[in-house]
Amino acid sequence: MYMGDTESCCNSKVVLGSEWYQNGKERQKIEVYIKVLNRLRELNVHEAMVSGFDDDLWAHFHRLPTRYALDMNVERAQYVLMHKRLLHIARTSATATGPALEVRLVPVVPVYALANHNKIISVRSASGVSACSNSLHSNSQSEVTPQDSEIQGKMMRHMHEITISTNDKPKLLSQLTSLLSETGLDIQEAHAFSTLDGYSLDVFVVGGWAVEETEKLKHVLAKKIQKLEERSQLKENGSLPLAEQEKIRMNIISRHVIIPTPENGVSTCEASWFRFEKKIASGSFSDLYKGTLCNQDVAIKVLKQESLNENIQREFSQEVYILSKIHHRNVVKFIGACTKTPYLYLVTEYLSGGSIYDLLHKRNTVLTLPPLLKIAIDVSEGMKYLHQNDIIHRDLKSANLLIDKTGVVKVADFGVARVRNQSGIMTAETGTYRWMAPEVIEHKPYDHKVDVFSFAIVLWELLTGKLPYEHLSPLQAAVGVVHKGLRPKIPRHTHPKLVELLQWCWHQDPSLRPNFSEILEFLLHISKMACD
Structure with missing residues (x-):
């Protein structure tokens, strides 16, 4: 291009x-x-x-974020190739070659003010990125005179620059800084960048290690980072500890968890049926595991005991209640749950295809019109069913749309869903800002049409493969949606009928948005036109 x-x-x-x-x-x-x-x-x-x-x-x-480019020392452009290589190792597999790590010596000039000129000399003149804006471009603040250069040369010393790339995760920077400190290194400078596809690029300038032992430092750090990643992998993706599994199994028996069955309506789960395999996601209040129940692959949502409070328990009970009342091809299937403390968990079918979010933003899949319409129709079918049963999802987004092994898309995660009350009035702000309807952001009364607005943002994602308002923070996006009528820019060559549908669904006035029966009819018409 x-x-x-x-x-x-x-x-x-x-x-x-x-x-x-x-x-x-x-x-x-x-x-x-x-x-x-x-x-x-x-x-x-x-x-x-x-x-x-x-x-x-x-x-x-x-x-990488814009800040990465703004921090780049263009004179050391070859560092970019090293960053690309490390990210490639992190994205593929570092098991054969060790962690994605580079250690090198860089000349450093300490920060000091020239008494006669009151100007700052660059902290670091040779590394790829720098915290001082005047070191990004040699003359960005003021011209460095020959006298300044001579002083710089006299004060120049060498430190080690450590660049690490790995899977991005919560508290990663804290873990890495602790690891470096435990190695006896004195961190002088740190830069942390997160990529759009879930990886990190972290750069540290450190003292405290003999300059002639760079390779030894790299070897020591590689071993420590490898152990850190193994521990993290075990914690994030490993099975729940056996003791915890046994406690939950015993709790299943003692609480007589109800499992719906087609034969007689319900059955009681036995401990031997229940197995955890690996953790597949973790949130503030719960962990999600892949497991088996009666030899069937399942997803097991376990609430964290330390996070339990009255509100969390009430929302969890609401989620279980809603899921237990619904059954549709395009809604994730409820299997069982325990709603009595201390172990609260929810069991649903396991959908091996991942989420639409992962499909678009991690696997970078580009959708042509037919598969795009198929996904949109699946979502509309599921949402039509939910609304017909007076259920408002309130957090419809690509991350909550899951794909089964046959390619069917299902609406999932009913943690903030609600049954519409008799007045039809709700004002609580809930959901995710980038997909949230303006009336929810403003805490105005709202109804099921908030899901229609969110669907429009999902449809735009399917068209573009981009994150909504990707150059704005979530809060900036929310302010723009409410006060400026901000909407994502529709690509120029979008099918005219899809443009019409998007503008209809994300209308500022909820009463002028369609319902999902109308949306479904509209999508089926476009699909028929595309096939003719």
Whole structure:
């Protein structure tokens, strides 16, 4: 897409979306990308001469936050190739080559003020990224005189720069800084970047290690990081401890958990039926495990005992109640639950295809019109059924749409769902900002039409493969939706009928939005047109 010289490369990005290019920081990001590309070619770096490298380099910059580009020292453009390589190792498999880690010496100039000039000399003149804005571009604050350079040279010393890439996870930066401190390293500088597809790139400048023992430091850190990742993997993906499994099994028997069955309506679960395999997700209040029940793959949501309070228990009971009352091809299937303390858990069918969010944003799947419509129709069928049963989901988003092994999409996660009361009035703010209807954000009375608005944002995701309002924080997006009528930009070549449907569904006035029966009819009409 970005072949050719710098000017045509820049123009290609303008075509992608003028409002995006006009954003100041995004424009700077593009400018840094172009400078890095040109610098690598000036240095005759072989990789930069290969056809398609400019696309590959832009994908690297796009994957990382704008701050990464703004912190980049363009004169050390070759560092970008090291960052790309480490992220590639982290995304594929580091088991054969060890952790995605690089350790190197960098010359450092301490921060100090020149008495006669009152200006700051760069903290670090040779590393790839820097915390001081004037070290990003050599003359960004003031010109460094020959006298300054001489003083810099006299004060120059070397430290180690450590760059690590791994799966992004909560408290990762804290874990890494603790690991470095335990190794006897004095952290002078740290930069943490998270990619759009769930990986981290963390850069540290440290003292406290002999400059001539760089390889030894890398070897020591590689072993420690490997152990850290193994412990994290066991904690995040490993089975629930056997003692905890046994407690839950015994609780299943003592509480007489009700399991719906087609033969006689209900049955009591036996301990021998129940097995945990691995943790597949973790939240603030619960952990989700893949397991088996009667040799059937299941998803087991276990509430964290330390997080239990009256509100959490009430919401959990509400979720179990709703799921136990519904049965539809496009809604996740309820299997069983225990709603009595101390062990609260919910068992549903296990959907091996993952979520629509993962499909779009982690696997970077590009959908053509037929599969896009198929997903939208599946979601509409499920939501139509829920609304007909007076159930409002209130958190409809791509992460809560799961895919079974046959490709059927099902609405899941009813943690904040509600049965519509007689007045039909609710005002509580709940859901996720990027998908949230304006009336929910404003705490105004709302009804089932909030799900229609959220569906429109999901439909836009399916069209673009992008995160809604990706260049705004969730709160900024919410303010824009309410006060400026902000909506995601519809791609120029979108099917006219889909444009019409999007604008209909995310109308500011809830009463003017369609219901899911109308949406389903509309989608089926588009599908028929596409096939003719």
